[in-house]
Amino acid sequence: MMKLSRSLLSSRSQLSEKLLAGEANYVRDGLKSHVLISQAGMSTTGHDVSAKGGRIFAPYYVYKGKAAFSVDPVLPTFMKLDSGDLKVKRKGVILLTFAPAIGERKYDWAKKQHFALSPTEVGSLLTMGPRDSSEFFHDPAMLSSNAGQMRKSLSIKANADGFFISLNVANNILKTNERFVVPVTTAEFAVMKTACSFALPHLMGWDRLTNQLPRSSTDSSSSSKVDQQFLNLEWDK
Amino acid sequence: MMKLSRSLLSSRSQLSEKLLAGEANYVRDGLKSHVLISQAGMSTTGHDVSAKGGRIFAPYYVYKGKAAFSVDPVLPTFMKLDSGDLKVKRKGVILLTFAPAIGERKYDWAKKQHFALSPTEVGSLLTMGPRDSSEFFHDPAMLSSNAGQMRKSLSIKANADGFFISLNVANNILKTNERFVVPVTTAEFAVMKTACSFALPHLMGWDRLTNQLPRSSTDSSSSSKVDQQFLNLEWDK
Amino acid sequence: MMKLSRSLLSSRSQLSEKLLAGEANYVRDGLKSHVLISQAGMSTTGHDVSAKGGRIFAPYYVYKGKAAFSVDPVLPTFMKLDSGDLKVKRKGVILLTFAPAIGERKYDWAKKQHFALSPTEVGSLLTMGPRDSSEFFHDPAMLSSNAGQMRKSLSIKANADGFFISLNVANNILKTNERFVVPVTTAEFAVMKTACSFALPHLMGWDRLTNQLPRSSTDSSSSSKVDQQFLNLEWDK
Amino acid sequence: MMKLSRSLLSSRSQLSEKLLAGEANYVRDGLKSHVLISQAGMSTTGHDVSAKGGRIFAPYYVYKGKAAFSVDPVLPTFMKLDSGDLKVKRKGVILLTFAPAIGERKYDWAKKQHFALSPTEVGSLLTMGPRDSSEFFHDPAMLSSNAGQMRKSLSIKANADGFFISLNVANNILKTNERFVVPVTTAEFAVMKTACSFALPHLMGWDRLTNQLPRSSTDSSSSSKVDQQFLNLEWDK
Numbered sequence: 001m002m003k004l005s006r007s008l009l010s011s012r013s014q015l016s017e018k019l020l021a022g023e024a025n026y027v028r029d030g031l032k033s034h035v036l037i038s039q040a041g042m043s044t045t046g047h048d049v050s051a052k053g054g055r056i057f058a059p060y061y062v063y064k065g066k067a068a069f070s071v072d073p074v075l076p077t078f079m080k081l082d083s084g085d086l087k088v089k090r091k092g093v094i095l096l097t098f099a100p101a102i103g104e105r106k107y108d109w110a111k112k113q114h115f116a117l118s119p120t121e122v123g124s125l126l127t128m129g130p131r132d133s134s135e136f137f138h139d140p141a142m143l144s145s146n147a148g149q150m151r152k153s154l155s156i157k158a159n160a161d162g163f164f165i166s167l168n169v170a171n172n173i174l175k176t177n178e179r180f181v182v183p184v185t186t187a188e189f190a191v192m193k194t195a196c197s198f199a200l201p202h203l204m205g206w207d208r209l210t211n212q213l214p215r216s217s218t219d220s221s222s223s224s225k226v227d228q229q230f231l232n233l234e235w236d237k
Numbered sequence: 238m239m240k241l242s243r244s245l246l247s248s249r250s251q252l253s254e255k256l257l258a259g260e261a262n263y264v265r266d267g268l269k270s271h272v273l274i275s276q277a278g279m280s281t282t283g284h285d286v287s288a289k290g291g292r293i294f295a296p297y298y299v300y301k302g303k304a305a306f307s308v309d310p311v312l313p314t315f316m317k318l319d320s321g322d323l324k325v326k327r328k329g330v331i332l333l334t335f336a337p338a339i340g341e342r343k344y345d346w347a348k349k350q351h352f353a354l355s356p357t358e359v360g361s362l363l364t365m366g367p368r369d370s371s372e373f374f375h376d377p378a379m380l381s382s383n384a385g386q387m388r389k390s391l392s393i394k395a396n397a398d399g400f401f402i403s404l405n406v407a408n409n410i411l412k413t414n415e416r417f418v419v420p421v422t423t424a425e426f427a428v429m430k431t432a433c434s435f436a437l438p439h440l441m442g443w444d445r446l447t448n449q450l451p452r453s454s455t456d457s458s459s460s461s462k463v464d465q466q467f468l469n470l471e472w473d474k
Numbered sequence: 475m476m477k478l479s480r481s482l483l484s485s486r487s488q489l490s491e492k493l494l495a496g497e498a499n500y501v502r503d504g505l506k507s508h509v510l511i512s513q514a515g516m517s518t519t520g521h522d523v524s525a526k527g528g529r530i531f532a533p534y535y536v537y538k539g540k541a542a543f544s545v546d547p548v549l550p551t552f553m554k555l556d557s558g559d560l561k562v563k564r565k566g567v568i569l570l571t572f573a574p575a576i577g578e579r580k581y582d583w584a585k586k587q588h589f590a591l592s593p594t595e596v597g598s599l600l601t602m603g604p605r606d607s608s609e610f611f612h613d614p615a616m617l618s619s620n621a622g623q624m625r626k627s628l629s630i631k632a633n634a635d636g637f638f639i640s641l642n643v644a645n646n647i648l649k650t651n652e653r654f655v656v657p658v659t660t661a662e663f664a665v666m667k668t669a670c671s672f673a674l675p676h677l678m679g680w681d682r683l684t685n686q687l688p689r690s691s692t693d694s695s696s697s698s699k700v701d702q703q704f705l706n707l708e709w710d711k
Numbered sequence: 712m713m714k715l716s717r718s719l720l721s722s723r724s725q726l727s728e729k730l731l732a733g734e735a736n737y738v739r740d741g742l743k744s745h746v747l748i749s750q751a752g753m754s755t756t757g758h759d760v761s762a763k764g765g766r767i768f769a770p771y772y773v774y775k776g777k778a779a780f781s782v783d784p785v786l787p788t789f790m791k792l793d794s795g796d797l798k799v800k801r802k803g804v805i806l807l808t809f810a811p812a813i814g815e816r817k818y819d820w821a822k823k824q825h826f827a828l829s830p831t832e833v834g835s836l837l838t839m840g841p842r843d844s845s846e847f848f849h850d851p852a853m854l855s856s857n858a859g860q861m862r863k864s865l866s867i868k869a870n871a872d873g874f875f876i877s878l879n880v881a882n883n884i885l886k887t888n889e890r891f892v893v894p895v896t897t898a899e900f901a902v903m904k905t906a907c908s909f910a911l912p913h914l915m916g917w918d919r920l921t922n923q924l925p926r927s928s929t930d931s932s933s934s935s936k937v938d939q940q941f942l943n944l945e946w947d948k
Contacts, residue, residue, distance in 0.1 A: 057798040058787075058916030060830070073920055076295075087294040119297070124424035126431060187835035191911065194837060198912040200428065201435040202920050205295030209310055209439050313532075324531040356534070361661035363668060437665065438672040442532030446547055446676050550769075561768040593771070598898035600905060674902065675909040679769030683784055683913050 059097070060195060062188050067180040068107045069098040069165065071192055073199040074116070092203030094122055094196055096154065098167045098180035113169050113178060115154045119203050122196050125156070130186065133157045149173050162186045296334070297432060299425055304417040305344045306335040306402065308429055310436040311353070329440030331359055331433055333391065335404045335417040350406045350415060352391045356440050359433050362393070367423065370394040386410050399423045533571070534669060536662055541654040542581045543572045543639065545666055547673040548590070566677030568596055568670055570628065572641045572654040587643050587652060589628045593677050596670050599630070604660065607631040623647050636660045770808070771906060773899055778891040779818045780809045780876065782903055784910040785827070803914030805833055805907055807865065809878045809891035824880045824889060826865045830914050833907050836867070841897065844868040860884050873897045 059070035076092040093116040099107040117125065121136050128134060138152040151170045156163050162185040169178045184192075201207050296307035313329040330353040336344040354362065358373050365371060375389040388407045393400050399422040406415045421429075438444050533544035550566040567590040573581040591599065595610050602608060612626040625644045630637050636659040643652045658666070675681050770781035787803040804827035810818040828836065832847050839845060849863040862881045867874050873896040880889045895903070912918050 055796040056789075056916060056919035057792075057796060058919065060915055073917060075920060078293075081294075085292045085294060119428055120422075120424050123426075123428035123431065124422075127423055127427045185831075185835075186838055187831050189834075190838045191830055191834035191915075194834065194908055194911050195915060195917055197431055199917060199920065200431050204297055204428075204432060205293055206310060206432055206436060207920075208293035208295065209312060209436065209444075315530075318531075322529045322531060356665055357659075357661050360663075360665035360668065361659075364660055364664045434668055437668050441534055441665075441669060442530060443547060443669055443673060445530035445532065446549060446673065446681075552767075555768075559766040559768060593902055594896075594898050597900075597902035597905065598896075601897055601901045671905055674905050678771055678902075678906060679767060680784060680906055680910060682767035682769065683786060683910065683918075 060191060062182055062184055063105065063107070064182045065101060067098055067100050067182050069096055069167075069180065069182050071096060071195065073195075073202065076203060076205045078205070086208065088205040091119055092199075092205075093117055093119075094199060094203070096167070098182070100178075100180060111178075113152070113167055113180065115152055115167055117154075117196075119200060122200050122203065126193055126197055126200070128156065128158075128163075128193075131158050146173075159183070162189050297428060299419055299421055300342065300344070301419045302338060304335055304337050304419050306333055306404075306417065306419050308333060308432065310432075310439065313440060313442045315442070323445065325442040328356055329436075329442075330354055330356075331436065331440070333404070335419070337415075337417060348415075350389070350404055350417065352389055352404055354391075354433075356437060359437050359440065363430055363434055363437070365393065365395075365400075365430075368395050396420070399426050534665060536656055536658055537579065537581070538656045539575060541572055541574050541656050543570055543641075543654065543656050545570060545669065547669075547676065550677060550679045552679070560682065562679040565593055566673075566679075567591055567593075568673065568677070570641070572656070574652075574654060585652075587626070587641055587654065589626055589641055591628075591670075593674060596674050596677065600667055600671055600674075602630065602632075602637075602667075605632050633657070636663055771902060773893055773895055774816065774818070775893045776812060778809055778811050778893050780807055780878075780891065780893050782807060782906065784906075784913065787914060787916045789916070797919065799916040802830055803910075803916070804828055804830075805910060805914070807878070809893070811889075811891060822889075824863075824878055824891065826863055826878055828865075828907075830911060833911050833914065837904055837908055837911075839867065839869075839874075839904075842869050857884075870894070873900055 057072075059072040061068060061070045072095045074093050074095050076088045077090045078086045079089040081087055096115040096117065097109075097112050098115070099109045099112040102108045115136075115138065117136070124134055124136075133156060135153060135155045138154075139147060140150050140152065141147050149172045151172075153168045155166045155168070157166075162183065164181060165184050166179065166181045168180075169176075171177070294309075296309040298307045299305060309332045311330050311332050314326045315323045316326040318324055333352045333354065334346075334349050335352070336346045336349045339345045352373075352375065354373070361371055361373075370393060372390060372392045375391075376384060377387050377389065378384050386409045388409075390405045392403045392405070394403075399420065401418060402421050403416065403418045405417075406413075408414070531546075533546040535542060535544045546569045548567050548569050551563045552560045553563040555561055570589040570591065571583075571586050572589070573583045573586040576582045589610075589612065591610070598608055598610075607630060609627060609629045612628075613621060614624050614626065615621050623646045625646075627642045629640045629642070631640075636657065638655060639658050640653065640655045642654075643650075645651070768783075770783040772779060772781045783806045785804050785806050787799045788801045789797045790800040792798055807826040807828065808820075808823050809826070810820045810823045813819045826847075826849065828847070835845055835847075844867060846864060846866045849865075850858060851861050851863065852858050860883045862883075864879045866877045866879070868877075873894065875892060876895050877890065877892045879891075880887075882888070
C-alpha cells in the first residue's frame with residue numbers, strides 16, 4: 001500500500017511539469033493507446049496494431065465558472081490476424097476530462113480527472129431526454145490489486161436550462177475526494193449527443209467497414225467446395 | 238434426407254474444434270461472403286467481386302446470465318460489370334449470433350445460432366420505441382429442397398428496463414428446438430440502433446457513393462448526341 | 475409537336491430492348507449524368523467534371539402486388555474551377571423508378587416511370603411522421619418548349635400499416651395517363667428515411683468535405699497581407 | 712476610427728467587382744481559412760496546416776421574395792505538431808450568407824452579409840422543434856479594438872409553415888442597419904438540420920477519426936515501461 005501510494009505520488013510529481021503543458025494529456029493518451037495493445041489479456045498469434053501516430057486532437061470543451069471539461073473520442077485498438085484481417089482488441093471510449101477553475105477563464109489541468117465512457121454508456125447518454133438523469137460508477141483499478149482504492153461517479157442531471165454534469169472522485173490512497181460540477185446548456189448537450197452518436201460506430205470499430213474495397217474472387221474452385229457446406233449464413237451452426 | 242442429416246451432423250463435428258476457437262465464425266463468414274458470390278442466381282456477363290480479405294472483426298457483444306449474443310455487420314457483395322461499374326449482388330445483413338451460457342461468464346459458442354437481419358428488418362428495428370415489440374420469422378433453406386426443415390424466429394419484446402431479445406430455432410432434421418433469451422438494457426438497445434442505423438447504408442451499398450471521385454468528361458461528342466435524347470431524368474421512359 | 479411526339483415514340487421503340495435488360499436504366503442514368511454536365515446553363519471558365527464511370531448500382535427495391543419501385547441516389551455533378559477547386563454544378567437527386575406488375579413477382583421495367591426527388595423534397599420526406607401525407611408535382615420539361623406536356627405527381631399517404639406511395643404520370647403528347655400504387659410498410663419506409671438521410675449530404679455535395687486533406691501553408695507573405703483585410707469571417711462584406 | 716472606417720470603405724470598393732462575381736465569397740473564405748492559421752493566438756512549435764486548395768463549393772441556397780441565403784460549411788483549420796499529429800487550431804463553422812432581392816429571382820450578392828454559426832450554435836439549431844424559436848448575437852470584432860462597432864443578430868422564429876430566419880446587421884461605423892428576412896419551409900429546415908447534423912462532427916474535426924489507419928506497434932520495450940505507469944486511462948491524473 002505505502003509502496004503503491006509512494007509510486008503514485010512520485011508518478012504525480014514526475015508528470016507535474018508535463019501536465020502543466022496543454023499537450024500533456026494527449027501525449028499520455030498516445031502512450032495509453034500504446035499500452036492498451038501490450039496489455040490485452042487474450043493470448044493470440046496475431047500482431048499488435050495501434051492507431052499511434054497521425055492522431056487528431058479535437059476535443060470539445062465546455063468552460064464554466066467552477067470547472068471545465070473536454071469530450072474526446074479515443075479510438076479502439078486493433079490486432080492484425082495472420083489472415084491479414086483486423087480484429088478489435090480494445091473498444092474505443094469517449095474520454096471526459098475535468099479540470100477545476102483557478103480564476104476567470106483559468107483552469108488547472110494539472111488537477112484534471114478522467115472519466116472514460118464505454119460504448120454502452122454512450123448509448124445511455126444518447127437516450128437521455130430533456131428531463132432524464134443518469135449516473136455511472138467506475139473503479140479504474142477494477143480486477144487489479146488496487147480494486148476499490150479509487151471510486152469515480154459521473155452524474156448527468158437535468159435542470160431548467162439543460163443538465164448538470166458532475167464528476168466525483170474518491171481516492172482512498174491519497175485520502176482525497178474531488179468534485180467537479182459543470183452546468184451544460186441544451187445546445188452544448190446536443191453537440192455532445194450528435195458528436196457521440198457520430199463517434200459511436202468508430203468506437204466500436206464499425207467505421208472500418210467503409211475501408212473495405214472489393215476484390216475480384218479468383219479462387220472459384222475453393223468457393224465451389226464450400227457451396228455444399230454453407231448453403232446459407234443461417235443454415236447450419 | 239438421411240444423407241443431408243448425416244452431412245449436417247458430420248459438418249457439425251468437423252467444425253466443433255474450430256467453433257471452440259473464437260475466430261471460427263469469422264472464418265466461416267469469410268467463406269460465406271465468398272459463397273454469396275459464386276451462388277448468385279442471376280446470369281451476368283460481369284466478374285464476381287467480393288470483400289474477402291482485409292476484413293474487420295468488430296462485433297458488439299451483449300453477455301447476460303443465460304445466453305449472450307453478438308451484433309455484426311456483414312457487407313454486401315458486389316459484381317463488376319464490363320462497364321467497370323460495380324453492382325450490388327447480395328445485400329448485406331446484420332448478423333446476430335447467440336450462444337448459451339455454460340457457467341459464470343462462460344458461453345458455448347460451438348452451440349451458437351445465427352439470425353441475419355435484412356436491411357428491411359433492420360429498418361423495423363430502427364422504428365421500435367420503448368414500448369414496441371416485433372418478431373421475425375426465417376426459413377434458412379427457403380426456396381431450396383430443405384425448405385421448412387429449420388424454422389427460426391427472433392422476438393424483440395419491450396420490458397420495464399429495455400427489451401427481451403429471444404431466438405428460437407426448431408430443426409426438424411436434428412429434432413432439436415433451441416431457445417436463447419437475452420435481456421437488453423435501453424442503453425444496449427440504443428447502441429444497437431445507432432450502430433445499425435450507421436451500418437444500414439453500408440448493407441445497401443450506398444456508402445460506396447462516397448468513393449466516387451469526379452473525372453473530367455472528355456467525350457463531348459457523345460454527350461452532345463444524348464442531349465436531344467435525354468432532356469431530363471424524368472422526361473421519357 | 476408531331477415531330478416531337480414522333481421522336482418520343484421512336485426513342486421509346488429504340489430503347490425498348492435495352493429497357494427489358496436490367497442494366498438499361500443504369501446505362502441511361504450514366505448517360506444522363508453525362509448530360510447534366512454538357513447541359514449546365516451557366517457560362518463558366520471551368521472544366522466539366524462528372525462522376526461517369528466507376529459508378530455503384532445499389533437501388534433499394536420495394537416489390538408489391540400491382541407495382542414495384544426502386545430508390546436510387548444520383549450524385550451531383552461537379553465543375554472544376556481554374557483554381558483547382560470543385561463546384562457543384564447540378565444537385566444530386568433520389569431517383570424513384572416505378573414499374574407495373576405483369577404477373578406474380580414479374581414487373582415490366584420497359585414501362586417504368588421516373589420521379590426524381592430534389593434535396594428539399596427529400597427533406598420533406600424526412601419530416602414525415604406515421605400519420606403525415608405529402609404530394610409533389612413535377613413538370614419534367616419545365617422551362618422548355620415542352621412545358622406542360624407531361625405532368626407527374628408523387629403522393630405519399632399514411633395508412634394503418636405504413637404508407638401508400640403513388641406515382642401518376644399524365645402525358646398530353648402520347649395521350650396516356652399511368653398510375654402506380656405501392657403500399658410501403660413502416661419498416662420499408664424507415665429504410666427509405668435512414669438511407670435518404672444518409673444520402674442527403676451526398677446529394678448536396680457536402681460529403682466531399684471529408685475528402686479534403688490539410689496542407690502546410692507556405693505563402694505566409696500573402697497571408698500576412700490579408701490579415702488586416704479580413705479580421706473575421708463576419709467583419710466586412 | 713476615421714482610419715478604420717476609411718480602410719473599410721476602401722476595402723469595400725476594392726472588393727466590389729469581385730463581390731459581384733459569384734465566386735467572390737468563396738475566394739475570400741479561401742483567404743480567410745488561410746488567415747485563421749497565421750492569426751492563431753497560441754504560440755506553438757508546430758507547423759501551420761490549412762485546407763487551402765482543393766476545396767468544394769456546395770452551398771445550400773434558399774431563395775425567397777425579399778432575400779436569399781446560403782448555408783455553407785467552413786472546415787476547421789489544423790496545426791501539425793512536431794509529433795506528426797494534427798491539432799484543431801480553429802473550429803469550423805456553418806457560414807450563413809444573406810443577400811437582398813433586387814428583382815424577380817435576382818439578388819445583389821455585393822450587399823451580402825455573413826453570419827457564422829459555431830458548433831454550439833449549430834447544436835442549438837439541431838434541438839429546435841416545430842414550435843421553437845432562438846436568437847444568436849455576434850460582435851464580429853469582439854475582443855478587438857473594433858468591439859461593439861458592428862452588431863449582428865440571427866433570429867429563427869417558428870411560424871405556421873416553418874420558420875422565419877432573419878439577420879439584422881447594425882454597423883456603427885458606416886451608420887447602416889440592414890435586415891434580411893427569409894421564410895423557410897419545414898422541408899427546407901429539415902435539409903438544414905440534416906446537413907448541419909452531418910457537418911457538425913466535421914466542424915469539430917472529429918471526422919478525421921476515420922482517416923487514421925492502424926500501424927503495427929514495434930516499440931514493445933517502451934510499451935512495457937509505460938505499463939506500470941498507466942494502468943488505466945482513468946487511474947492517475
